[in-house]
Each structure stands twice: as structure tokens, then as C-alpha cells.
Amino acid sequence: MRVGLDFDNTLAEYDHLFSALAVETELFDHSPGSKKQVRDQLRARPNGEYLWRRLQAMAYGPRLEEARMFDGVSDFLTACHDSKIEVVIVSHKTRFAACKEFKTDMRQAALDWMYGKGFFSKTGFGIKRENVHFADSRFEKVRMISELDCDYFVDDLEEVFIEPGFPVATRKVLFAPGQTETNIPVTLCRHWKEIADVIISQPVFA
Ligand SMILES: [Mg+2]
Structure with a gap:
């Protein structure tokens, strides 16, 4: 998976x-x-x-x-690692900001954050570095999700799921902490514990 x-x-x-x-x-x-x-x-x-x-x-x-991991992400990624579920990350993120005042490489900043949180370490979440993908546009992101043949995709933006080309075989999980309903056909989750229940067959949380 x-x-x-x-x-x-x-x-x-x-x-x-x-x-x-x-x-x-x-x-x-x-x-x-x-x-x-x-x-x-x-x-x-x-x-x-x-x-x-x-x-x-x-x-x-x-x-x-200074960004934080959402509550429950760490347990979810650990459970994936333990269950041999492959994790890929696909982010719509240009290398540099449209606002030219800031020169930080935003993709490198995201990777540094992931390194710092143990995403790629064997004693951490054990995700392969090559499993992190950055797209220049939403269109390209959806194409990558399709090429990667994901069983599930988790995103906070409904726009990603309704983008033409989003693969029909990939189950859509919308992460929206404050939201109670949605008008598009997705599984709405408000907490990463719910995402774990949906994706990982047996609940990994007590
Ligand atoms: Mg997002």
C-alpha cells in the first residue's frame, strides 16, 4: 500500500x-x-x-x-513505518516565493524541517528521501499523485481533489480540522487519529 x-x-x-x-x-x-x-x-x-x-x-x-507537526502525525507515520505502508509526500511548492524580498529556498526549508523531525531516519519514520516530491503547480501535483499510483491521498485543500486528472483509483482524504461537512466526495477527517482509522486497517491508537 x-x-x-x-x-x-x-x-x-x-x-x-x-x-x-x-x-x-x-x-x-x-x-x-x-x-x-x-x-x-x-x-x-x-x-x-x-x-x-x-x-x-x-x-x-x-x-x-518554527512550524509544528499536527497532533497525531507522529503516531500515524510511526504506524505506517511499522506496518510497511509506503509514504510519499507530494507538495505544491515553488522553490522561491513570489515575494522577491525573501530568498530562502522553500523546498530545502521543508526538507530541512522533515530531516529535523526524523522523517528520513531509520529510528524515526523511515521515509525515503526520494519519496518527497515538489510540484510547481496544482496540475503538476495531481499528475505526480497519479503517476505514483497512491492508494490514498491526504490533503487540506478540496481544490486538489477536484483538479481535473486526479486519479479515480486514489481515495481522497480531506484533512480539515475545523470543518463539519463537505460538498465533494471525500472522506473528511478532522484529526490525524481519524486518518489513521481510515487508512490503517486496525486503529493504532488506544
Ligand atoms: Mg496543503
């Missing part, structure tokens, strides 16, 4: 980081809350799209090391 996973906002969690950056950059006096709240409030401002892109360039670049 082969399981495909998205990276940003699926494995790596940024809410606290966007919250901190919103205040540090003096865009807000106090934290507006989650990543989504920061985004929505910034976009409502003049030049808001630029301000939002600039914060993203910081979070996914020079500050990415």
Missing part, C-alpha cells in the same frame, strides 16, 4: 506562526487568531493580497523551522 500526503497545513501546522508573524510585522496589535483569520483580515485591507503573500513567504521560507 502506498499513501500520499500533502505537506503544508496537512503535516506541517502554521497557525501559531502566522499568529506570531502578524504581530511581529506590526500588521496587528494583537493576534487575530488562526492562519485563516490572519489571511481573511489582511485580504480585506488595501494591498492586503500583497501583505498576505509577504507573510506566507516568511512562514514557508526563513521561519518554516
